[in-house]
Amino acid sequence: MNTYLAFVRKEALHILRDRRTLLVVVLLPIVQILLFGFAISTEINDLRIRVAATDRLTDAGRIATRLDASPYLRCEALDGYYDGKNKYYDSFSYRSDRKNYRSDRIDQVLRRGEADAVLVVDGRQGRMQLVVDASNPNTATMAASYVGGALGGGAPDVRMLYNPQMLSAYNFVPGLMGLIFVIICAVLTSVAIVREKETGSLDLLLVSPVSPFVTVAAKMTPYFAVSCLNLATILALAHYVLGVPLAGRAGATVALTLLYIVLALAVGLLVSTLVRTQVAAMVLALIAMMLPTILLSGMIFPLENAPAPLQWLSAVVPARWYIGAVRKVMIEGLSLGDVTVELAVLAGMTALLLAAALKNYNKRTD
Amino acid sequence: MNAPAIATENLTRRFGRLTALDGVTFRVGRGELFGVIGPDGAGKTTLMRLLATLSRPDAGRASVLEFDTVRQQAEVRRRVGYMPGRFALYPDLTVAENLAFFAALYRTDVAANYDLIAPIYGPLERFASRPAGKLSGGMKQKLALSCALIHRPDVLLLDEPTTGVDPVSRREFWTILARLRSQGMTVVASTPYMDEASRCDRIALCDAGRFLRVDSPDAVRRSYGRPLFGLSAAADRHALLLAARRDAAVRSCYAFGNEHHLAFRDRPDPDGLRDRLEAGGFRDVCLRPIEPGVEDCFMQLTERHD
Amino acid sequence: MTEPIIETRELTKRFGSFTAVDRITLSVMPGEIFGFLGANGAGKTTAMRMLCGLSRPTAGTGRVAGYDIGRQPEAVKRRIGYMSQRFSLYDDLTVGENVRLFGGIYGLGRHELARRGDELLQRLDLTDRRRVRVGALPLGLKQKLAFSVALLHRPPLVFLDEPTGGVDPVTRRTFWEMIDAAAADGTTVFVTTHYMDEAEYCHRVSIMVDGQIRALDTPDRLKRQYGAASMEEVFLGLAETAKRSSE
Numbered sequence: 001m002n003t004y005l006a007f008v009r010k011e012a013l014h015i016l017r018d019r020r021t022l023l024v025v026v027l028l029p030i031v032q033i034l035l036f037g038f039a040i041s042t043e044i045n046d047l048r049i050r051v052a053a054t055d056r057l058t059d060a061g062r063i064a065t066r067l068d069a070s071p072y073l074r075c076e077a078l079d080g081y082y083d084g085k086n087k088y089y090d091s092f093s094y095r096s097d098r099k100n101y102r103s104d105r106i107d108q109v110l111r112r113g114e115a116d117a118v119l120v121v122d123g124r125q126g127r128m129q130l131v132v133d134a135s136n137p138n139t140a141t142m143a144a145s146y147v148g149g150a151l152g153g154g155a156p157d158v159r160m161l162y163n164p165q166m167l168s169a170y171n172f173v174p175g176l177m178g179l180i181f182v183i184i185c186a187v188l189t190s191v192a193i194v195r196e197k198e199t200g201s202l203d204l205l206l207v208s209p210v211s212p213f214v215t216v217a218a219k220m221t222p223y224f225a226v227s228c229l230n231l232a233t234i235l236a237l238a239h240y241v242l243g244v245p246l247a248g249r250a251g252a253t254v255a256l257t258l259l260y261i262v263l264a265l266a267v268g269l270l271v272s273t274l275v276r277t278q279v280a281a282m283v284l285a286l287i288a289m290m291l292p293t294i295l296l297s298g299m300i301f302p303l304e305n306a307p308a309p310l311q312w313l314s315a316v317v318p319a320r321w322y323i324g325a326v327r328k329v330m331i332e333g334l335s336l337g338d339v340t341v342e343l344a345v346l347a348g349m350t351a352l353l354l355a356a357a358l359k360n361y362n363k364r365t366d
Numbered sequence: 367m368n369a370p371a372i373a374t375e376n377l378t379r380r381f382g383r384l385t386a387l388d389g390v391t392f393r394v395g396r397g398e399l400f401g402v403i404g405p406d407g408a409g410k411t412t413l414m415r416l417l418a419t420l421s422r423p424d425a426g427r428a429s430v431l432e433f434d435t436v437r438q439q440a441e442v443r444r445r446v447g448y449m450p451g452r453f454a455l456y457p458d459l460t461v462a463e464n465l466a467f468f469a470a471l472y473r474t475d476v477a478a479n480y481d482l483i484a485p486i487y488g489p490l491e492r493f494a495s496r497p498a499g500k501l502s503g504g505m506k507q508k509l510a511l512s513c514a515l516i517h518r519p520d521v522l523l524l525d526e527p528t529t530g531v532d533p534v535s536r537r538e539f540w541t542i543l544a545r546l547r548s549q550g551m552t553v554v555a556s557t558p559y560m561d562e563a564s565r566c567d568r569i570a571l572c573d574a575g576r577f578l579r580v581d582s583p584d585a586v587r588r589s590y591g592r593p594l595f596g597l598s599a600a601a602d603r604h605a606l607l608l609a610a611r612r613d614a615a616v617r618s619c620y621a622f623g624n625e626h627h628l629a630f631r632d633r634p635d636p637d638g639l640r641d642r643l644e645a646g647g648f649r650d651v652c653l654r655p656i657e658p659g660v661e662d663c664f665m666q667l668t669e670r671h672d
Numbered sequence: 673m674t675e676p677i678i679e680t681r682e683l684t685k686r687f688g689s690f691t692a693v694d695r696i697t698l699s700v701m702p703g704e705i706f707g708f709l710g711a712n713g714a715g716k717t718t719a720m721r722m723l724c725g726l727s728r729p730t731a732g733t734g735r736v737a738g739y740d741i742g743r744q745p746e747a748v749k750r751r752i753g754y755m756s757q758r759f760s761l762y763d764d765l766t767v768g769e770n771v772r773l774f775g776g777i778y779g780l781g782r783h784e785l786a787r788r789g790d791e792l793l794q795r796l797d798l799t800d801r802r803r804v805r806v807g808a809l810p811l812g813l814k815q816k817l818a819f820s821v822a823l824l825h826r827p828p829l830v831f832l833d834e835p836t837g838g839v840d841p842v843t844r845r846t847f848w849e850m851i852d853a854a855a856a857d858g859t860t861v862f863v864t865t866h867y868m869d870e871a872e873y874c875h876r877v878s879i880m881v882d883g884q885i886r887a888l889d890t891p892d893r894l895k896r897q898y899g900a901a902s903m904e905e906v907f908l909g910l911a912e913t914a915k916r917s918s919e
Contacts, residue, residue: 002470002473003470003471003473005470006466006467006470006471007467007470007471009467010456010459010463010467013458013459013463014456014458014459017458017459017497018458199452199453199454199456199457200450200452200453200454201454201455201456203415203418203420203448203450203454204448204450204454204455204468204471204513205471206419206420207418207419207420207443207446207448208443208468208471208472209440209443209444209471209472209473210471404840405811405812405838405839405840405841405843406811406838406839406840407810407811407840408840502712502713503712503713504712504713529837529838530757530834530837530866531712531866532710532711532712532714532866532911533711533866533868533904533907533908533911534711534907534908534911534912534914535711535712536866537908558837558838558839559867560841561868561869561904573840603852603873604849604852604853604856607849620841620842620845621845621848621849621873622869623868623869623870623871623872623873623902623903624872624873624891624892661841664841665841665842668840668841668842669842
């Protein structure tokens with residue numbers, strides 16, 4: 001036990017004395033959460049919507065008011081103006097005898113970038129059509145869903161579950177957690193171990209009577225502790241700053257994340273047994289863990305749209321299971337019992353990785 | 367005679383196509399100061415790593431204090447102190463933190479073993495709170511040795527502790543090793559410096575993975591087996607060397623500081639050679655009988671090897 | 673009278689309050705083999721870096737190969753060869769590639785480079801191994817190749833920083849024979865070593881202690897002056913007077 005504590009203390013000193021690592025470890029989660037939360041949010045505020053009616057009888061003004069009430073939409077008449085008091089002027093209306101005028105005009109407005117979408121309301125047939133500038137598919141999707149959401153029942157029947165306003169924080173917080181723990185655990189741990197290989201101090205540890213299990217456990221403890229601290233920071237920021245509800249399942253989220261942290265540590269250890277230099281460890285850890293986490297976990301790109309082979313491939317990406325499960329638990333408020341498949345997969349992967357890592361580590365260094 | 371501290375049998379280690387250690391058999395007695403002497407590529411580091419249980423032999427076996435280095439690793443590790451050739455302590459930890467950590471690795475503490483390391487660690491104490499990476503070369507080496515000794519090992523394995531170190535620090539280091547040996551510790555140290563052989567009880571001369579000879583330094587020197595002469599002349603050392611080598615009676619001639627060491631092919635004929643060299647234009651040619659050194663023996667042995 | 677190829681006056685380098693090199697004055701003549709000795713931490717490396725134009729003196733002056741080391745370091749660098757034990761050639765390049773690389777760095781023309789390169793490889797008996805990676809050569813041969821490469825652009829002066837560390841005794845001697853031959857051709861050799869027998873091969877030797885040059889003369893005269901049988905004794909006697917613990 002004494003040996004173990006001396007070991008942990010030494011590792012902690014390494015982290016505390018290396019300003020760069022310390023900075024990464026402490027600031028990375030905070031910066032990432034805030035960056036994603038505010039700066040690179042995938043939500044779009046102030047989408048500009050123009051409204052046009054197909055005839056004089058259609059009350060486009062009422063619909064425009066409803067759209068304008070949404071914090072994400074800014075509404076104006078297609079040709080005319082809005083006096084700010086629910087009063088829309090004649091020019092809203094569109095004369096059917098001038099068909100070309102309509103399509104030309106809509107085209108013009110969208111191409112000049114004066115609006116992101118134009119909503120055409122046909123009161124007589126009770127239909128609405130949203131013409132969206134889809135050159136940026138992301139904005140287009142958002143516009144479509146915002147308008148749909150704002151119109152409620154009166155629009156194309158879209159119902160948003162759990163994230164009715166499509167807040168991206170709900171989406172990216174689990175994703176970021178998946179990423180941050182990979183960086184802190186897998187990358188930093190592997191680099192820390194390989195550094196000892198590079199300097200030769202690992203040899204001194206190996207020739208001592210200390211069992212490799214103690215060495216490994218002690219090496220991981222501070223990173224585990226740091227990760228727990230990060231988890232607390234992330235959850236607090238997500239909840240209090242970004243308003244993610246946590247759905248009353250903080251305990252389950254934490255349990256799930258702890259498992260994921262151990263898994264990431266195991267990856268770090270495995271990587272460290274495979275390479276000789278810190279640079280190689282960094283590259284391998286990034287390629288093996290970070291890229292799949294970003295690309296194949298559903299964190300940014302929805303897996304449902306990916307080609308089948310990529311979907312199969314994603315099954316071996318731990319972050320896919322973790323992020324999926326965290327979404328369910330944290331956002332949807334399901335219990336751990338509802339994510340048993342994910343839990344089982346993650347636990348299985350952890351066991352496998354740890355076994356492989358320890359087996360490799362136990363082999364001698366040359 | 368009690369059991370040897372170290373015994374190997376046909377110890378062999380290959381790295382791909384390279385045989386780094388090629389069937390080495392030797393013994394080191396308890397309380398001996400044993401030198402493994404040879405140039406880079408002789409297999410010194412490989413041997414040390416095998417004895418320290420950091421590497422497994424491809425053939426043959428080795429035992430330390432009668433514990434097999436493969437099957438009884440744990441027993442060996444408890445009793446061995448190992449100091450690698452490169453500085454391998456933690457540069458970001460302080461001197462005191464490094465020492466305390468290595469003590470903890472062996473489940474002991476600094477205070478309990480202070481008497482053993484005091485002569486080595488003493489001069490370092492005023493730098494106790496300095497990061498180890500900021501010490502000078504000589505200081506680092508003393509700290510590394512202190513860390514290797516902190517658990518009172520029975521056998522100390524030192525891989526090239528004096529390489530790249532100036533003559534003053536080298537001499538000081540060997541004095542420390544001699545003191546440890548006098549306290550009963552078995553010390554095995556490797557070195558590329560042939561002149562350090564005289565510091566050891568016994569030496570192994572090695573080259574290209576093989577042990578050329580294992581014996582006491584004196585016995586090695588005696589094994590040279592033919593009279594050796596020191597050759598010098600008034601000027602142009604280099605030309606003298608080339609001229610001596612061209613002479614049919616000369617078996618070998620090597621530069622050794624300000625004198626060349628020269629051996630004859632058959633019966634020594636220094637007077638004849640002197641006359642021939644002086645006839646060739648060299649002045650004040652001097653040929654005097656000298657005692658062969660370990661380096662002479664090493665060169666003789668590697669010659670035969672080729 | 674010929675000009676010295678290295679001439680320093682009161683050359684000094686301070687790092688903060690620490691004086692690494694303390695007013696060294698020396699001159700080295702063309703064709704000389706000059707041994708630059710000193711214990712670890714005595715200031716050898718710092719002094720050598722200044723002479724090579726890699727580090728600016730804090731005070732004092734130095735001229736190397738006719739150029740001021742403080743004001744014209746680039747001109748100095750072009751006129752010297754340099755080889756150290758730690759780094760000399762790229763292990764992952766072949767013998768031929770290393771020769772071409774370093775010849776190119778020093779601005780040799782294509783034909784000149786090809787001619788001198790062939791000559792060099794022939795002299796070292798490496799022509800057949802032109803395509804072998806340098807990392808696969810025995811250390812001694814590698815050091816000999818590095819020395820030849822450092823001389824490829826025919827510099828009047830070459831700096832050797834512990835060129836023979838770890839090299840086997842036979843190769844160490846053939847290495848020194850190469851140094852002798854280069855000096856006989858008029859190249860000045862400025863060399864550091866921890867092998868004291870090698871100090872005896874030098875025409876003149878300086879011994880640094882605590883940043884200062886404490887002794888400078890031929891090995892024979894130094895031995896007589898200190899009543900010592902070998903350069904090792906001279907060195908040990910002087911180095912022991914060091915006050916500065918090598919921190």
